[in-house]
Amino acid sequence: MGRITIFSVGDCRFCKKTKAAFSIRLIPYTEICLNVHPEKRRDMLAVADSLTVPQVFFNDNHIGGADSVLATLAIWDGGNEKYNNALQRFQVEIQAVPGPFDQRLSIPTTQPLEDIQPLPRNETRNAIPLPDGSKASVFHVIKKLMEILPRTTVTFRATIHRSTFTGSQFVDKITNQFEASTSDAIKFGKVLRRRHIISNIFEAKCDIDDTNDTNFRLTPFQTPEILNSFRVWTDRVDPNPMAILSRLRRMVSKIECFATDERGQIDYIAAEKDPSFLSFDEATCELQGVSLWSMDDRTKLSFGINLYNLMVKHAIIKVGISTTYFTRLAFYKTLRYNIGGTLLSCDDVEHGILRANTRAPKELFPPFGKYDSRRELARPDLDPRIHFALNCGSKSCPSVEKFSSEKIEEELKVVARGFCEDDGNVSIDFWKHELTLSMIFYWYRADFSRSTSELPRQIVKFLSGTRQTKLQEMIDSGRPIKVKFKTYEWSANASRCKEYKGPKSIAARRWSTDALFQCNLF
Secondary structure: OOOOOEOOOOOOHHHHHHHHHHOOOOOEEEEOOOOOOOOOOHHHHHHHHOOOOOOEEEOOOOEEEEHHHHHHHHHHHOOOOOOHHHHHHHHHHHOOOOOOOOHHHHOOOOOOOOOOOOOOOOOOOOEEEOOOOEEEOOOHHHHHHHOOOOOOOEEEEEEEEEEEEEHHHHHHHHHHHOOOOHHHHHHHHHHHHHOOEEEEOOOOOOOOOOOOOOOOHHHHHHHOOOOOOOOOOOOOOOOOOHHHHHHHHHHHHHHHHEEEEOOEEEEEEHHHHHHHHHHHHEEEEEHHHOOOOOOOHHHHHHHHHHHHHHHHHHHHOOOOOOOOOHHHHHHHHOOOOEEOOEEEEEEHHHHHHHHOOOOOOOOOOOOOOOOOHHHHHHOOOOOOOOHHHHOOOOOEEEEEOOOOOHHHHHHHHHHHHHHHOOOOEEEEEEOOEEEOOOHHHHHOHHHHHOOHHHHHHHHHHHOOOOHHHHHHHHHOOOOEEEEEEEOOOOOOOOOOOOEEEEOOHHHHHHHHHHHEEEEEEE
């Protein structure tokens, strides 16, 4: 009995789009997920001669990636004198035919990879006593307070403070919610202050009171530019930082999956409203207890790539997508994660750590200045292949979506080849003697070669098969190769999303404005 086989990875929107195209036509398929069966990547490369996903087979017949599959299904939808619809054609031409016979397309029989389970949380021991005598976890207390407390905007000394409430408002809401006395509500407020769940916005030592108008704020709203600040983390910290990122990636992937439509586009508004997003938001706070300083170079490299990709997904759901040059700068410069007490933006991770503290395109200085202690986090060498791991291709995704310290070298080879075999990133015109490249090679040309004319000699190393042969022949001919660059497509794969308009807090605005000049004294 024949079947359709799809090689995929969990987070790939093109894989989701392809699977959805079959599902809406009621056409069954067999999925081989490379996340849980990475050993099948070798088989996929052998039968498809490609390292990008999805790769789809009708029995032993290789159809190709998402575009090829959608084009084929569009033809099937047209029908002909033999078939009424795509499902009927599948049943006759594929399902009724024996196959596949190629063992490399066989269903995996090995045990799937599973994430190492963390130690149990200390939620019971860290539970907070409520005014009604019961106890609740930090997460549930914050969630309830977010629901019942007002969020007002006040101005003090020409500074705007958002999402605040007064002491008297707090006491009023708590007494009504828990049918508690005023003294119990005030006592509860003091507990919350000691546990860093609420803060005085003016950094005074004034406590909650039923008569004062001092303004307070919940921790999730205290530093909005720090993405993993839902709470101050006091729970256990997994000693394996890669396992933390793996669980977080899985959580956000599920949220995106539920918000993805049949076209493979993500509704980020729905993703933020997903009940599990708050759990993910809290879970990212565990990274507050992770130390980058003790990591070896391979771990730092793989951790940094995974962290960057997670931060971008988190930021898009939480604050929105930037649409202008200046908000894009702010997105990558001012939105940060707290990693073991060290604040890092996407730019800090990419240019400061992964690119060995090398200045970003159009910047005057490297991210970590002479007196910035974070300079010690920079990798000793710059590996240009990180750009293939941090940036997804325009038509397909690399078949590695999480990186490990044990296999980072192999994984970087995979994403480098996957990126460069995509004609949307590297296009070779043998007859015109032209090489058209992604703008990534323009922005980061210095990471790959000393000059634009030397780029072909570096890129040929990432190619294989006939594409590698063609480019090598162009190089060996001695004729100058004309190198051109494609316009970069910034649009997001979103059906709905918020628009990021820049930092909200005064501190973040100041950081955005002065980022070039802070800690850059040479």
